[in-house]
Amino acid sequence: MASELKVEQEFSKVIRERRSVRKYDSSWKIPDEEIKEILAEAILAPSSSNLQPWRFIVITDQEIKAKLLPIAHNQAQTTESSAMIAVLGDTEAYSNAETIYGQASAMGLMPEDVAATMAKRSREGYSSLPKEKLEDIALVDGGLVSMQLMLAAKARGYDTVPMGGYDAAALKELFQISDRYIPVMLIALGKAAVEGRATNRLPLEDVVHWNGFQA
Template structure:
């Protein structure tokens, strides 16, 4: 079955109804166009110096999902959900700074002179950072875009589950991912076959301090 739920609801409801769902209707197929729409909203997320290090591998082919299954410790949602998306981070995203500012210039957001200066600042600054720091940035930005992806999906009536449980080296091997890219997470997305389990949250006062921190 291929269809579009297109159920857009208010943000407050979206964030309260989003739960991690692990059981999906395997007959439900999301169109490529709607997947692109969800990803298009996801990439509006913020990133360090707007370098947008996120990259996505969109996995809809069932045979490929089966190959991914043992890499993801046999989590059944990998094959049952309409799509599983591998989110990876480019630790050399600074190499795209000039291209990004060319787009910004074309959109009228910056002048050519300012864009060139900002691109140079990004390239010089980030290229001098240790690899470990670049990985940390890619993971943080990858987390931001992943959360936005899950909320965009929920706003359309779909469900998701983020997965950190996978074997990075095997994922690299399956998709020929070079060392330039750092795997962030897998996200299964589709039509729920069973509701996600509600979970408790620590009270706000237990996780929040005002104007200082002790601990």
């Protein structure tokens, strides 16, 4: 019970101390291996039918960051943070269904015949959806993995800020991203030079409705 309480307290501390940080210590460099560890924790997030549509571009090269700067509307964290992470959503994630469910079967997570059935159902079901619906799914799942990434970073003592202010078309052009993928957001990752500003939240009773909804 004591260990469970400690974990709960640590998690509560992480979510309460996370801030959107826009000023970073540009001399602080997070090792690539540690960024990989953060991403490995991020991709444990849930996704529709476990198709995991997220893709990431990790940008640590200063010359590439400089090219990204005007695309991100000259926000200073673009070049000052240790890394910029572009989160993308794969609108054809269903094409990986056989691989994903095949791995699940090989790991003993489900019988082979169940895996084959689920893979077939996922591929056929999602491939029949309109592009707009597939984009909606990719955006929702991309939001889930992005939040998990930011919390994983904070748990390691690092700071982040989600960035929706950027030119998505220019981002796709810079990295030659095909129309199969849609930009979800940019995330700056690094060590704060100036602590992020604390923000307030609406009272719980203003945002939670029980067994119904009244605007």
